[in-house]
Amino acid sequence: MNLQQSAQVYEIPHQITYYECNELGHPTLSMVMSMLAVVADEQSDALGLTNEVIQGTGGTWVIVSFNGNLDLHALNVGDTVILGTRATGYNRFFATREFWLRDKDGQKEYARVTSLLAFMNLTTRKMEAIPDKLITAYQAPQVTKVPRGKRPKRIPADAEVMGKQYHVRYFDLDVNHHVNNAHYFDWLLDPLGERFLTSHQLTSFSIQYRHEVRADHDIDSEYVMATPLNSCHRITNNGELCTLAEFSWK
Template sequence: MPGKKYTEEHKVVYFETNVTGRLNIGNLVDLCMLVSTDQSSKLGISTEKLDLMGYGWIVSQNIIDVKRLPVDHEKIKITTQAESYNRYFCYRDFMMEDEQGEEIVKMHTVFCLMDKEKRKIARIKDEIVGPYEGDYTTKVERLAVPPVLKPEEAEITKKYRVRFMDIDSNQHVNNIHYFDWMLDTLPEEFLRTHEVKQFNIVYKNEVRSGEVVDSLTHFDEERLESIHEIRVGDKVSCTAKVEWQELK
């Protein structure tokens, strides 16, 4: 059976939205991560406790399915549940509901435990995941991954310098900035008239303070699809495939 559920309410505020008045996709992910962190604290596995053990959670993949994005001033409920885990990966689901109880967003996330000193993935420890009551499995989920973006296929490229403010307590770029760097490459008029339908993003390598990233994009407006890649030099840091839908 899947693990314990945990729910928090949230009222969307203007600085979490874009010019369309809808919740930014990066802020959406951050809100979900906050609910996950709060559940961990209530279960006695706080970020501070993990830090004392020399560990921290990192995300390796998010798959976000959107019926519609919440809007400014809207009250929503965010529920999270640890589904299962194996030796190196933890799988967790997030659901957003509107005031009528309708599910408007769902996100499936893959977490890894990082050894902060070695900067490497660590084996999952029972004392860390036990309180969530997720199922143990020997299987590794075979999730869809974004297609490889060849340099010649990228019609749009922008550069961004990583600032001190972009770095979080895990000493690498906070995931929200990958969404900003990727979507900032798309035409403004398109972003004003469309929203995400599905966002499949995979994190591959850390980005550090002071580095310069290249955001590469292949945009197919006719198919309502964009392919993204974040690079530091020749190193791929993050990839994504985004399916879009017209705003209603």
């Protein structure tokens, strides 16, 4: 099934189902981010870096941020796409990974996403150095400074925000007992409402995960329109900032 597979690049085909799509028949950002997570997991598994091996070091990968450019309106239910990923660099504490979603012929790219990852000790819940045995197999360059990506603009303190409250549900939890990082996008975007979401196309986004949202919590997803085509978002839990995000539209 793998079209291309080396230590560096990993790709899989995927047919877009209707339950991965929104009202307009285009894949949702949360589903696309879930698909990309699958490719990363499959690459790690193929390199022998399974969840058991990773957690056997006493730690786990944590996603710090994503940045992406998108054209998901060009995709429809039933389309077959190629999902791809490669590790792009790392230093002692951070690693970067790149993802893409393209057509079979390599003529058109629908998404290009970069992620910044850190490594967390499962006992202390603090960041620690990335174990060599978990990173060398990806054959990414070791670098002095890892690019952090564009940071989401913050909502100004005096801004009048719009928003909704959400409750974390049982089915939001994944096999690692965490809320799947991709679910945050549904909470972030839903408050924009049907009228906005059906009349605008997402062109780029950045998201920063600060604190984890946990099972059974109530969260507030708030936003302001910084410009008519630029929205700044935050997710808070009891006033604690969990996630910052920024989306650009056309």
